[in-house]
Amino acid sequence: MNNFSNKHRQKLTEQLTCEEFDVLVIGGGITGSGIALDAATRGMKTALVEMQDFAAGTSSRSTKLVHGGLRYLKQLEVKMVAEVGKERAVVYENAPHVTVPEWMMLPFHKNGNFGPLSTSVGLRVYDFLAGVKRSERRKMLNREETLNRAPLLKKDGLLGSGYYVEYRTDDARLTIEAAKEAARNGAVLINYTKVTDFIYEGSKAVGVTAEDQWTGKTYQIKARKIINAAGPWVDTLRSKDGSKHGKHLRLTKGIHLVFDQSVFPLDQAVYFDTPDDRMVFAIPRDGKTYAGTTDTVYEGDPAQPNMTVEDRQYVLDAVNYMFPDVNISSGDVESSWAGLRPLIYEEGKDPSEISRKDEVWEHKSGILTIAGGKLTGYRKMAEIVVDKVSKKLKEEHNIMYQPCQTKQWPLSGGDVGGSESFNQFVNEKVQTGIQIGLSEQEAETLAKRYGSNVDVLFEYVEKRKQEADHSSLPPSIYAQVMYAVEEEMTGTLTDFFIRRTGALFFNINWVHQWKEEVQKLMGEELEWSEEQHERYRTELEDALLDAVKPVNEERKENLTS
Structure with a gap:
């Protein structure tokens, strides 16, 4: 069993x-x-x-970074930086299929919170405390080098940037x-x-x-x-x-907005300060760019944190401040998520200052x-x-x-021979996937998402090809649904589309395209009643709505009534 x-x-x-x-x-x-x-x-x-x-x-609503806590140097949390910085490398080695090194740019402008000296010293101390390996230690970039990597950055007063490695993850x-x-x-x-x-x-x-x-x-x-x-x-x-x-506890809320790369074309992850002295990330991922986060005290239902109009506008304003040529608006938001940080309350501290x-x-x-x-x-x-x-x-x-x-101890899917062998592993599995009829992109997506478990998905593609042909689901999607149901404790549509694939955040059109066929297959496999079909479909539709529309006063009343 x-x-x-x-x-x-x-x-x-x-x-x-x-x-x-x-x-x-x-x-x-x-x-x-x-x-x-x-x-x-x-x-x-x-x-x-x-x-x-x-x-x-x-754990599905973070900034999706396994990072070393650079911001905590500012609060003199030296021990925390040292501990989590070293753990970063451990997480990466144990799960290289869900953790990817990401070079991060920290730009500094004239009269900004950071300058060349403070950034250089801060990143050097960070490298030392976090035990960063030589190939990933910080570099300092001048104005021209900075704009070569991130041409959309605010040019007025730009002096240069610090360049260091974080780790992007699927939380x-x-x-x-x-x-x-x-x-x-x-x-x-x-x-x-x-x-x-x-x-x-x-x-x-x-x-x-x-x-x-x-x-x-x-x-x-x-x-x-x-x-x-x-x-x-x-x-x-x-x-x-x-x-x-x-x-x-003191719960604080953070939200993130997702844009298509055609709207916010970003190749380089950027960590930047805002006019109110907070820090915001803008990160490219799978043809999208996501930006966040806010940090406000939250006192509502922990199960239903929602983005408000004010939350959304804060992030939009921050992005337009640092990337003025992008000129994005609320209509450009493709998806979003809101999450809570369960912090230990400290009297008199601003949410962003709580340890x-x-x-x-x-x-x-x-x-x-x-x-x-x-x-x-x-x-x-x-x-x-x-x-x-x-x-x-x-x-x-x-x-x-x-x-x-x-x-x-590698996590499930992480038995790929260590991080240095992961790209070779993916290349080999892509060839295997092509041999069983998948496209190169489909095979690569599966290999990167499921790591050393990808062979099980390939078995679903091969052995159950006939079953998949009874629906209009492509074999690669069929395999993911079956694997999610039989191997990953998946029970609802939102389980699959949010937490097993991340699609509702980063490929929302794919959710709309396949939600009915996925519901049909999951319903058959898990023997859903009509009531369950209705409940899980409604739950997904609500999640799709929450991803694109902030809570206004009218919706707040509906949600609480």
């Missing part, structure tokens, strides 16, 4: 109810998935429940690959399952009551140790446990909560938490486990 498929949901549920686990993780974002992987690879009997889909919260797929690897190592993970209460023996938490969000059925899961890694919802769970004391550091809190009930942190540091965060669990299990149950194994 593949233990990461919603086709086997009933058996997974039975497994969760029949066994006692060493560790139960609440939350299927990158933090929770990373913890599940760490625990499982040490030999712990591990379970994970996620209220929505894997990565449905913060949702990074999360999925971590979760799949945890499952491959014995962890039991399930999505659309909400923790409604904790179970106690005396004062100690020994399990949870969970509710299946599709069927409404409730069941109990027993575990020696429970880890609250619920991101924006960690305080909700702390309240259930009666342990919401002292520090708490992104993570903290682990142990409550009287024995529950561990991990809060804050960054995408880049997920593996190290997991190591710290599971170290604490391992120590407790040894003290309380005399059980010994291995130390952390994940520093050189």
Whole structure:
């Protein structure tokens, strides 16, 4: 049985109810998935429940960078820069199919926040702290070199730029690959399952009551140790446990806008300062350019953060300020997303100044909560938490486990011989794909997206070609849908179009083109009822609308009524 498929949901549920686990993780974002992987690879009997889909919260709504935290040098967060900078390289080596080096330009203008000296010194310190390899260390570019790489930059007062490497990622797929690897190592993970209460023996938490969000059925899961890694919802769970004391979360919202390259032609990623002293990214990706982010306090429903008219205008104004010849407007926005940062509240600090550091809190009930942190540091965060669990299990149950194994442990799809071999791997797989009838572009897309799992998709293309011919789905799309359903715990249309493929953000026309055929195939495979067909279709249509239209006052009333 593949233990990461919603086709086997009933058996997974039975497994969760029949066994006692060493560790139960609440939350299927990158933090929770990373913890599940760490625990499982040490030999712990591990379970994970996620209220929505894997990565449905913060972990599919970031700036999609595994970056070293250059901005935190400005706040003198030296330790954080050193830690996450080094972790960047680890993430890249373990998952080169979802992490790509991206040279980033940091332009400086006369009377701007940055100058040649401060930029040069800052980037040099950054290289040192983050342990950046020689080939990726910073360079300083003069005005002419800067404009050669980014001719649309504001020329008035331009002095030059710093040039350094960040790592672009698919945040949702990074999360999925971590979760799949945890499952491959014995962890039991399930999505659309909400923790409604904790179970106690005396004062100690020994399990949870969970509710299946599709069927409404409730069941109990027993575990020696429970880890609250619920991101924006960690305080909700702390309240259930009666342990919401002292520090708490402050949610801030960030939005990103997506433009077609024909509207915003950008070949070079740029990280630039705005008139109000904030920093914004503009990044090319797959024929699109996306820009963001905002940083505003958010107090609404964590499951439904929406872009407002003001959010959209802020990013448009920032882009037009730094790229005045582009002259974009709201009508040029092809797609967008809004996400939340679950930060640890610091009295009197502006949202953009609040530290992104993570903290682990142990409550009287024995529950561990991990809060804050960054995408880049997920593996190290997991190591710290599971170290604490391992120590407790040894003290309380005399059980010994291995130390952390994940520093050189490829994620699912990452077994390609390391980052230096990835391009060769892709070239070889493209030839294989062409031999079975795919176009070069289709084969390359699959190889880059799925890494060493691409052979499984090629099997779907070959062995199920006859089945695919019964629909109008091309074999490459058919293979992705089948793989998502049978190997990636996909249960709804938004799971597929947002978190398994990223298409709703970066290829929204493709979603419109294929949504009906994908719905038909998924419905057949997962035996959807008419009610499910309607619900998932409506959910996708709402997501498509949210991607292009900001929330105005009228829609706010509709959403809250």
